[in-house]
Amino acid sequence: MDKSWVRMHPCTKEFDDGLKAFIEHAFAHGFVCASKVKCPCIDYKNMNDVNKEILYEHLICRGMMSNYKVWHLHGEKFETTPTPETIIDNIDGECGECSDGGDRDYIIDMLRDRRHNHLLKMLNPKLPIREIQKKHKNEFAGWFKECIITANKAKQSIHVELGVIAEGPFAIEKRFTGYTVGGFHFKTVGRDRGSTTQ
Incomplete structure (x- = not known):
């Protein structure tokens, strides 16, 4: 071309x-x-x-x-058979030239799932869009985590927030029995059950 x-x-x-x-x-x-x-x-x-x-x-x-x-x-x-690495390298070039650190655009693109969608489209060119969307929904979290692990192994600087997002939700849920908002104290329903007030 x-x-x-x-x-x-x-x-x-x-x-x-x-x-x-x-x-x-x-x-x-x-x-x-x-x-x-x-x-x-x-x-x-x-x-x-x-x-x-x-x-x-x-x-x-x-x-x-x-x-x-x-x-x-x-x-x-592509001049050669595309690999996931060559596809992702080319998508890097698409995302625009970054200023002020450059990681902001990378984070936004990753969170918009753009790279993974492109990768799926390039590796499965004959797959219908609906099937690509299903694959994306099922595989994105694992792919994202793998990208962060690979970047860390390559000693690339990654925002702490990206690492936390890649780890996924905490297994432990924290609950509180009361809250203070604007100087006012509020109790949860569970805490109020055992209380009596005048």
Whole structure:
């Protein structure tokens, strides 16, 4: 797939021809849902679905993300058989360039389940969307925990909150017999059963 047009000025014929070819290819071979594809413009970063006209307008006016190298959402095939690692590495490039530490966008994407959905779609291209959603629902928690464990083994810096989320809920439930809110004391029903008041 020719990508040289991306670096050209939007007013050139080469850019326009390349963009039109990209759009036709994306709608013929990419992930199309309700006649829309993900928009790889600088602002949308493959997060929002758009039709052909909006896609054309966004890529002319805003430009394509510089770190979207393998256009797998738009029909480009991997040069080798994709592995989960290569898919996740490419999805890293899709999420946009992070500022102020960079972990915030990573956390948001992980919690939105985006990486896992992409992984399932890439590894099961012929599976219907409903089946992918079922697989995602059943497998996400284990996959997320495994991602955090792998990142920790690789000595990558991970937010403490991500580690806590990956561990899952506590097995011990804490209960309280009373609460203080705004200086007022409240007791639970269980604590009030044995009390008498005047």
